[in-house]
Amino acid sequence: MARGGGAVLSATSWLVNNSAAQGRKMISEFSKLTLRAYNAEANTLVRDLRAYNVDAAIARLSKTRETIARLGSTMHIRLSDTYHSLRVEELELTADYLVKVEEEKERIREERERQREDAKAQREFEREKARLLKEQAHYHGPIDRLSDGGDRTALEQKLAEIEAAIKGVEDREANIRAGYVYVISNIGAFGPDVVKIGLTRRLDPLDRVRELGDASVPFRFDVHVLVFSEDAVSRFIELDRGISVVTM
Missing domain, CATH: 3.10.20 (Ubiquitin-like (UB roll))
Structure with missing residues (x-):
């Protein structure tokens, strides 16, 4: 659209030294200069855009358009609504893309963190189970050597608690x-x-x-x-x- 001449609107008749041809040339040159300045600002905003500052970028581009219209008011030079809307849409699409990129980065970061957490949990399960199995073996020997009585009952109760703890760790590990x-x-x-x-x-x-x-x-x-x-x-x-x- 910029190359087709529809990006910049201007006066249709302008005389320079009483010459319409020179007037058209001046309008054309100023229009090109105006469009170059506007596009330079728009390109900079697109290049420097961050995921969540699109509103500020659009406001800045609109301000640039207003400044151009004010400075070019004598020859009625201004950016067309259609072209400005296209550049605003470019900013919005760029921002949407950047948001998606940030979301994907966050998803990957969270997945890696989850994997690290799961690995730590797995190591904890294994260490705790090994500790409980060692404690279980420690109690089995005395129980086998004791006859029925108070001491054996107390040890069997303790052993049952250990076995329940082992099962709890195994259940946590499996689920x-x-x-x-x-x-x-x-x-x-x-x-x-x-x-x-x-x-x-x-x-x-x-x-x-x-x-x-x-x-x-x-x-x-x-x-x-x-x-x-x-x-x-x-x-x-x-x-x-x-x-x-x-x-x-």
Whole structure:
């Protein structure tokens, strides 16, 4: 459209030294100069655009258009509505693309973080199970050597507790949807109106909260909600839909 001459509107009759031909030449040269200045601004805005500042970029481009119209008012030189709308649409499409890129980066980051968390949880399950199995073997020997009585009953009760703990760890390990959902905040880092919802499969969920405080912000997080669920994934999604979240 710019090459076709429809991008810039101007006076249809203009005389220079009483010459219409010279007038048309002046109008043409000023129109080209105007379009070049406008496109330079538009191209800069597109190049420097960020995902969430498109409104400011559109406002700046509109201001440039107004300035051109004011400076070119003598010869009625101005950018056409159609051409300006196309450049605004270019900014909007670019912003939409940048948002999608940011969302994909965030999705990849969250997936990598989930994989790291799952790997940590798996190592914790294995260590805890090994500890409990060792403790179980420690109690089996004395029980086998004791006859029925108070001491044997107490040891059998302790052994039953250990076996229940082993089963609990195995169940947690097998059910990848089980875990803790937490809601935390950090007024010092993010202000009073921001919370983070998280999900962890760790045996001690506060380990995850402490890691967030140590790694990403200068202050420790306050824990508002900490709930275990056999289907923590669904609980997390339900909360995530209802609360504005900052993701870390």
